[in-house]
Amino acid sequence: MDGLKSRGKVIVIGATNIPNSLDPALRRPGRFDREIELGVPSKQGRMEILQIHTRGMPLAKDVELDKIAEITYGYVGADLNALCKEGAMHALRRVLPDMEAMREDKPIPQDVLKKLIVNKEDFEYALKMVEPSAMREVLIEIPKVKWDDIGGLESIKQELKEVVEWPLKRPESFTKLGIRPPVGVLIYGPPGCGKTLLAKAVANESGANFISVKGPELLSMWVGESEHHVRDVFRRAKQVAPCIIFFDEIDALVPRRSYGSESNVTERVVSQLLAEISGLEDLHDVVVIAATNRPDIIDPALLRPGRFDRQVLVPTPQEKSRYEILKVHTVNVPLTKDVDLKKLAQDTEGYSGADLEALVREAAINAMRRNLDADIVTNRDFAAALKYVKPSVTEDMNAFYESIMKKRKAQKIEEEVSYTG
Ligand code: ADP
Numbered sequence: 001m002d003g004l005k006s007r008g009k010v011i012v013i014g015a016t017n018i019p020n021s022l023d024p025a026l027r028r029p030g031r032f033d034r035e036i037e038l039g040v041p042s043k044q045g046r047m048e049i050l051q052i053h054t055r056g057m058p059l060a061k062d063v064e065l066d067k068i069a070e071i072t073y074g075y076v077g078a079d080l081n082a083l084c085k086e087g088a089m090h091a092l093r094r095v096l097p098d099m100e101a102m103r104e105d106k107p108i109p110q111d112v113l114k115k116l117i118v119n120k121e122d123f124e125y126a127l128k129m130v131e132p133s134a135m136r137e138v139l140i141e142i143p144k145v146k147w148d149d150i151g152g153l154e155s156i157k158q159e160l161k162e163v164v165e166w167p168l169k170r171p172e173s174f175t176k177l178g179i180r181p182p183v184g185v186l187i188y189g190p191p192g193c194g195k196t197l198l199a200k201a202v203a204n205e206s207g208a209n210f211i212s213v214k215g216p217e218l219l220s221m222w223v224g225e226s227e228h229h230v231r232d233v234f235r236r237a238k239q240v241a242p243c244i245i246f247f248d249e250i251d252a253l254v255p256r257r258s259y260g261s262e263s264n265v266t267e268r269v270v271s272q273l274l275a276e277i278s279g280l281e282d283l284h285d286v287v288v289i290a291a292t293n294r295p296d297i298i299d300p301a302l303l304r305p306g307r308f309d310r311q312v313l314v315p316t317p318q319e320k321s322r323y324e325i326l327k328v329h330t331v332n333v334p335l336t337k338d339v340d341l342k343k344l345a346q347d348t349e350g351y352s353g354a355d356l357e358a359l360v361r362e363a364a365i366n367a368m369r370r371n372l373d374a375d376i377v378t379n380r381d382f383a384a385a386l387k388y389v390k391p392s393v394t395e396d397m398n399a400f401y402e403s404i405m406k407k408r409k410a411q412k413i414e415e416e417v418s419y420t421g
Helices: 043-052 065-071 078-100 112-114 120-130 154-169 171-177 193-205 226-241 261-280 319-329 341-345 353-370 381-386 395-420
Strands: 182-186 209-212 243-248 287-293 310-313
Touching: 043 065, 043 078, 065 120, 078 112, 078 120, 112 120, 154 171, 154 182, 154 193, 154 287, 171 193, 182 193, 193 209, 193 287, 209 226, 226 243, 226 261, 261 287, 287 341, 319 341, 319 353, 341 353, 353 381
Parallel strands: 182 287, 182 310, 209 243, 243 287
Antiparallel strands: none
């Protein structure tokens, strides 16, 4: 390429899906000096691609291409092509028995041809068969959890609505008032009390996509891989924005005291994470939520203003919340009249949401043990279950989380004072 002094009539176009593994010498000016990123198609792009691949297809009226374009996150052009083909094959299979003519080399009768129409059901089948290739490494989902599926925790729901749902749905209101919504939210509290559930619900209710990453998964032993993964997650999130990125067990990224390669990995991942988060500040359509049950060991760098600066404690449910949670989990469970959920809520001090769910399940299993055809769960079943399912949160644990919350509040005030001072 260096030999081509002036461009003349020869131009070199290279294509790759691993640009970062290329020899940097190739990417220098004078060689491949113009780089064009061809990303995963957006909704509009998918719509156009679908239109192209269904051009010659007899489509039934119930096929709504825009609906299909909407739900096919992460499908690239080749996937959409495969989707259309798979749908058509399904339609073909439906009329195949009528196609005796094909075997005898006669023209297909007109009435059979008329039946050869690709309908909605064919596409639904195809959607199950063809998987999006762009999502293989970063899985995007649209959670189904609603606020109503979470019992109690009213003030926390409200807080999440304000810091996550409002900025995603009404960014202009924030601009009008001249404030910047928080980019990162840290949810902490004892295990099984609904942190994941809350993150999913807020994604669903604000109509955002949801990418869930577990802290330990971010730590790969291959040099450079971990940062790569972090970058991929954020890039994907921006592509499918509005989006919520959920980092579960973020405490896995603790700064390790030991030396060796491992501590380097966490350090690099944390700094990559911070860089990506500060890159989000002006975007408003990607929110990062992290969850942990060890707020005490989190790298303090993550908690500074502009990062995970909104911290929400999800405590063990109190009696009223426990009652609400029991109601949520018994919605579809037939109960005898003597089952008193209020009384149960009183008797379950220290039970987390997950414990209460287990309690209901155990009671139902007890009912089945009595009689496999049982169609109702009685108070006796619950009494037996209470002996079996024990509370997982102790008094000490609660005190620990409370003390952390108090410390954080005090720190905040101190910071504010030092700002003004
Ligand atoms: P965490 O992320 O805090 O460890 P999860 O959100 O994964 O806990 O909760 C585990 C399970 O416990 C949930 O799938 C849900 O069934 C149940 N659960 C926890 N809290 C609640 C709640 N407030 N209302 C209803 N179910 C709950």
